């Protein structure tokens with residue numbers, strides 16, 4: 391059985407990937423510092439898969455502890471590296487925190503890989519590297535644009551660090567860079583999903599919290615863009631579809647399907663949806679209202695971006711399968727699950 395280390399495996403995309411890995415027969419070790427996740431995620435994963443994954447609370451910037459952990463768990467076949475700080479706005483306020491967390495974590499892992507004879511690496515990258523592309527849909531060949539935030543810059547620099555490292559190591563490393571578009575939704579069981587820290591920055595958690603009455607109203611950032619309804623367009627991809635792509639990517643390296651030592655894939659659906667389309671579809675499929683107000687543009691927002699996922703579809707044999715309606719239903723089911731858990735806790739404390 392192949393053994394995979396998942397950093398940030400308690401987080402949103404990480405936890406869904408752990409589920410798909412375990413369901414595909416991989417043995418998983420999770421490391422996570424729980425800075426943006428909860429230990430209860432382990433129970434969700436266990437309920438879905440019947441397996442409680444091996445977990446250690448470790449920060450990837452801590453080289454000594456990482457080394458010790460890898461020493462105690464030999465024969466790891468690959469690493470999927472999710473652990474990173476990811477809030478665009480916070481990165482503008484605290485750039486050094488972002489450069490430190492995201493770059494040092496990566497460098498530590500890459501340094502430790504040859505020491506512990508780990509050869510395969512999957513990196514969580516983002517379509518943010520394309521900025522506002524000149525052509526849509528955007529393919530992997532599109533030029534990298536200057537980053538709009540320190541967070542975005544860390545993704546670009548990390549990609550370069552991985553490229554240089556793989557190149558220097560000749561055939562000792564293989565890496566796959568996965569550029570995510572906008573992951574949304576939750577596991578169909580509603581046992582794991584996104585756990586936003588405080589007020590959500592991203593659209594979907596804000597939509598579900600507003601529908602639940604946690605937030606009085608959603609602010610739609612701008613309706614004067616050059617798009618059919620004036621609101622921004624994104625490629626929203628179901629998180630389980632996204633998770634499945636990681637399993638395919640790690641298998642591709644372990645089974646040496648490709649001769650390339652480094653490959654980059656766009657992970658999106660190939661379809662762009664506007665903010666207003668998302669709100670309308672969410673209301674329609676779930677039968678709930680999302681009060682909203684149009685406000686001014688949000689600084690740094692890209693007008694429109696969606697993926698050309700053809701290379702991933704062909705080379706990986708992977709395709710985003712879930713419909714947007716089912717995805718929006720899963721997001722709502724997860725928000726309702728969170729409300730139930732909260733109510734149970736409050737009742738338990740009375």
Ligand code: UFG
Pocket residue numbers: 476478516517518542571572591592593594596608609610611612622623624665688691
């Ligand atoms: N939006 C609103 N109101 C909100 C939140 C978002 O109208 O309360 C709009 C945004 O203006 C944007 C769209 O919803 O048009 C999606 O916004 P998100 O914040 O959910 O996602 P972004 O596309 O801005 O950013 C996401 C990730 C980043 C990543 C980027 C890559 O959050 O980490 O995709 O493009 F870098």
